[in-house]
Amino acid sequence: MDSCEKHSLITVLSCILGNVVRQQDEFISVSQITPFTALCEPSISIHDYLERILKYSDCSAECLVLSLIYIDRLIQSGKIPVNSLTVHRVIITSVMIAIKFFDDSFCVNSFYAQIGGVQTEELNNLEMVFLKSINFTLLVTCEDYQKYHNELYLHVRNDELDQMEQSLAQIYKDNITLMTQSLEQYKNEMVVFQKKYDMLREDYQYNLRVIKERDDELRKCDNYVTKMNSVRVFSPKLIPQVISQLRASEKDLQNQVQAVSRQLAEANTRNQELSNSMQAMTASMQRKETEHQAAVAALQQQIETSRRQTEIIRSNVDNEQGARAEARAQQLGRQMAQLQDARNSAAGEVVRLQRVVEEQKNAQATQAAQVQELTARCQLLEKQAQTQSATVEELKRQLALQQQSAAKQLQEVIEAQKTEMQRQSVVYERQVEAIRQEMNRVKEHEKQRVASIKAKMTTAQNDLQTLTRTFRISTPYPSAAPTPAQYPIGGLPGQTMRF
Numbered sequence: 001m002d003s004c005e006k007h008s009l010i011t012v013l014s015c016i017l018g019n020v021v022r023q024q025d026e027f028i029s030v031s032q033i034t035p036f037t038a039l040c041e042p043s044i045s046i047h048d049y050l051e052r053i054l055k056y057s058d059c060s061a062e063c064l065v066l067s068l069i070y071i072d073r074l075i076q077s078g079k080i081p082v083n084s085l086t087v088h089r090v091i092i093t094s095v096m097i098a099i100k101f102f103d104d105s106f107c108v109n110s111f112y113a114q115i116g117g118v119q120t121e122e123l124n125n126l127e128m129v130f131l132k133s134i135n136f137t138l139l140v141t142c143e144d145y146q147k148y149h150n151e152l153y154l155h156v157r158n159d160e161l162d163q164m165e166q167s168l169a170q171i172y173k174d175n176i177t178l179m180t181q182s183l184e185q186y187k188n189e190m191v192v193f194q195k196k197y198d199m200l201r202e203d204y205q206y207n208l209r210v211i212k213e214r215d216d217e218l219r220k221c222d223n224y225v226t227k228m229n230s231v232r233v234f235s236p237k238l239i240p241q242v243i244s245q246l247r248a249s250e251k252d253l254q255n256q257v258q259a260v261s262r263q264l265a266e267a268n269t270r271n272q273e274l275s276n277s278m279q280a281m282t283a284s285m286q287r288k289e290t291e292h293q294a295a296v297a298a299l300q301q302q303i304e305t306s307r308r309q310t311e312i313i314r315s316n317v318d319n320e321q322g323a324r325a326e327a328r329a330q331q332l333g334r335q336m337a338q339l340q341d342a343r344n345s346a347a348g349e350v351v352r353l354q355r356v357v358e359e360q361k362n363a364q365a366t367q368a369a370q371v372q373e374l375t376a377r378c379q380l381l382e383k384q385a386q387t388q389s390a391t392v393e394e395l396k397r398q399l400a401l402q403q404q405s406a407a408k409q410l411q412e413v414i415e416a417q418k419t420e421m422q423r424q425s426v427v428y429e430r431q432v433e434a435i436r437q438e439m440n441r442v443k444e445h446e447k448q449r450v451a452s453i454k455a456k457m458t459t460a461q462n463d464l465q466t467l468t469r470t471f472r473i474s475t476p477y478p479s480a481a482p483t484p485a486q487y488p489i490g491g492l493p494g495q496t497m498r499f
Contacts, residue, residue, distance in 0.1 A: 006061050006064070009064055010047065010050045010054060010064070013050060013152075017071070020075070020087075021046070024081050025084050027081070028081075034081070034129070035129050036093075036126060037085050038085045038089070046088075049092075050064075052115065053091070057107075062102055063098040063103060064098075065152065066102055068152070070097060070098060070130075072148075074133055077134060089118065090130075091116075092116030096112045137367075137370070151384075154388050176406075186417075193277065197428070204270075210263060214256050215449070217252075222453075222456070253457070
């Protein structure tokens with residue numbers, strides 16, 4: 001195993017030992033004081049303690065697995081409890097024994113005592129107590145090693161799957177947050193646009209009121225002109241006053257026409273601004289829709305990439321695990337062959353060992369009982385491994401369902417927002433078109449009104465000029481004729497003056 005896998009194995013070991021410690025802490029009593037018991041709980045955690053041992057001892061991953069097996073045998077013996085006060089000394093002792101038993105090169109006990117933070121004499125005593133507690137059973141069969149190794153591998157694999165699931169969940173959460181922020185920003189922009197539209201509508205209504213007021217004034221002018229045209233008898237003294245009033249009315253009408261023209265220009269400008277705003281909003285909506293589609297595509301690509309990476313990691317881990325298990329089995333086979341040779345060479349000493357046959361029989365009976373117990377534990381571990389495999393498959397299926405559900409919900413939200421934006425765009429376009437038609441109608445109406453007023457003014461000016469010429473070309477009074485002051489405004493008796 002490389003350094004990364006060693007650290008993963010240490011993480012799993014620390015979790016397992018932590019669970020054991022939490023269970024044993026509930027049964028701590030004064031009667032359980034052993035050479036492994038500390039005065040107080042060490043400040044360093046189990047994970048950091050294992051990291052320290054791995055850093056300075058440079059032990060192999062197989063030694064870590066063997067140390068776990070030895071600790072399990074120590075727990076099964078029931079002689080030494082593994083709790084928060086004993087776990088650190090148990091760890092350093094089991095790792096040191098595993099290094100001495102398995103690795104080709106190892107250091108003296110004083111070196112491991114410095115690593116573990118204990119005295120050399122104390123570590124020597126702990127080693128002897130540990131070995132006596134497990135009856136010096138340091139040999140581990142291939143089957144036992146493979147079972148413990150598979151159990152640790154399942155823990156490591158589950159830990160990696162949990163990390164990948166958390167990363168995928170974080171990716172989903174970040175993307176949903178980004179989509180929510182984009183939608184909120186779009187809603188804010190729509191609120192601003194609605195405010196601008198309300199302001200334009202208020203301006204339009206104000207312009208309509210102003211135009212109505214101008215219509216009333218023009219109507220009054222029409223009535224006045226009609227009244228002036230209906231008058232048949234004028235006094236020569238009133239003609240200049242009438243002309244000045246007509247000129248003042250003409251100036252007022254021109255000013256009103258100019259004001260209406262300015263208002264029409266402002267309305268056209270506002271209409272153009274509204275059209276530009278609608279075009280900008282349409283472009284913004286299209287751009288945001290493109291960004292949403294790109295975000296969805298990127299999210300799908302990330303999911304596909306994560307799935308492929310998961311499959312590649314699983315394939316690599318399975319292949320590497322199989323190769324290492326096969327190499328380990330071959331190594332253990334060679335060790336078994338060497339042990340068999342040693343047994344064959346020891347066959348010549350059978351006579352000398354007859355004195356201990358009975359003792360060996362008792363030891364064999366004890367080992368047989370231990371083998372049966374280990375077999376039962378192995379069967380239990382196999383069942384747990386099957387259960388965890390089923391759990392992993394169920395988690396995979398649930399993750400796939402969650403991914404499909406999230407993608408479906410995201411697509412529905414996008415479609416709903418798109419439909420709503422299209423509906424609002426159609427409504428706004430209709431409103432703008434109605435405003436444009438209303439402005440064109442008002443403009444045409446004003447043009448017709450101005451043309452009618454100009455025609456009436458032209459007719460009035462022509463009538464005034466005709467009246468003036470009529471006065472200028474009339475015959476002067478005779479010298480003997482009475483003056484106009486002697487007669488009423490109507491002229492000579494029996495005569496009427498017509499204009």
